[in-house]
Structures are given as C-alpha cells and as structure tokens.
Amino acid sequence: MSKNPKVAVIMGSKSDWEIMKNCSDTLKSFKIDCDTRVISAHRTPKRLENFLKECKRNNTKIIIAAAGGAAHLAGVTAALTTIPVLGVPIESVLKGIDSLLSTVQMPAGVPVATLAIGKAGAINSALFAVAILASEHPDIAKKLKNYRDNFEKKVPKKPF
Numbered sequence: 001m002s003k004n005p006k007v008a009v010i011m012g013s014k015s016d017w018e019i020m021k022n023c024s025d026t027l028k029s030f031k032i033d034c035d036t037r038v039i040s041a042h043r044t045p046k047r048l049e050n051f052l053k054e055c056k057r058n059n060t061k062i063i064i065a066a067a068g069g070a071a072h073l074a075g076v077t078a079a080l081t082t083i084p085v086l087g088v089p090i091e092s093v094l095k096g097i098d099s100l101l102s103t104v105q106m107p108a109g110v111p112v113a114t115l116a117i118g119k120a121g122a123i124n125s126a127l128f129a130v131a132i133l134a135s136e137h138p139d140i141a142k143k144l145k146n147y148r149d150n151f152e153k154k155v156p157k158k159p160f
Contacts, residue, residue, distance in 0.1 A: 005133045005140075006060045007126075009036040010051070010077070012067030016090050019122050020066050023088070026126035030143050032133065035060070041067070041076040048073075052081045062129045065112075066122065068092035071102035074112045086128055087112040088121040 007027055011020050020036070027034045035058075039048045055063065063081070065074035066088035074087030089099035096117035104114040113128065115121035127144075134141035 004033050005137060006033045006035065006055075006058055007129050007133075008051070008055050008060045008063045008083075009034050010039045010048075010063065010065050010073065011036075011090075012038070012040045012042075012069075012071070012073045014038050016066050016068065019090055019118055020064075020088070021122075022119050023064055023066070023122040023126045026123050027129065030126075030130050030140060030147075032126075032130065032140070039073070041073040042070070045076075048076065049080065052077070052083075055081070055083060062086065062132060064088060064125045064129060066090050066125075067103070068096070068099045069102075071099040074103050074114070075106050075110065078106065078110050078112045084132065085112050086125045087114040088125050089114070089117045091118050 009020060009023055024034055024036050039051055060083055062084050063077055064086045065077045067073035068090035069092040071089055074085050078085040087103035089096050089103045092099050100117055103112060106112050115125045130140060130144050134144045
C-alpha cells in the first residue's frame, strides 16, 4: 500500500483544462498526488501507450480521462490497462451528449465509470477517486468524511 496514492488525470485537448482544473483542484484539496497531461486517443496514441506504462511503474491507482466530441479517450485507456478508469465527458458540439454517449457506451468487459458532463463530472470524478482510495487509506477516509460533513452544513435547512 503506497503512502501517497497517485491519480492520473488525462484530457484529450488543452482546451479541456478549463473544466478539468476543477478535478485537479479537488484532488489537491485532499492532498492526492495527481499527474495531469494532455493525451489524445486519436492524435497521440503512442503517447497514451507510453503514459500507461509509466502509470504502471508509478503505481497509479486511478485514471481520470476527459474528452469531448468522439470522446474515446476513457474507453481506449480502459482497453489498454486494468487500472480503474473514470470518464468525464466534456461539452462539445452537441452540448456534451455526444461525449457522454461515447464515454458511457462501452462493450461488456471494458468498463469505464462515467460521470456527468463538464464541471460537475470533473469534480465528482475526483471525489469518486477519493472514495476509492479512502477504502485503503484511513487518512483519506477521514478527509472525505470531513468534506461531506462540511458540504452538508452548507445546505440551508429552510429556503428563507
């Protein structure tokens, strides 16, 4: 069990950073090491293969893959590794519905846990990664419980 578990955050385009910064910031708030890169399933497939080898060597526990449009990054990543992959669809031409369908419609045997389109998906992918890591790391579990307790306190009990 690694003292500092690692999460990889990859995105298909530099323009995805505006959304995925929310993911990175959330992981950092839990003091989770994250390696963030731009890797396109279509334009840089060799970069993806090399990165996955690096993830294996570095004992990366979870990969968060975000892409828009055809959005094959999460699926191709999941096909090439046994590291759990969380997919974040990015808004594109069809308001992200195309990305959502590309990410979520995986054949049986190649799972991708798919989150919401855009910012909510970026944040929730980080929180889902934190929840997975919390099962083996009590310090992370405590931080997640505190986050949830504080999150609940922010919701008013009455609308007025």
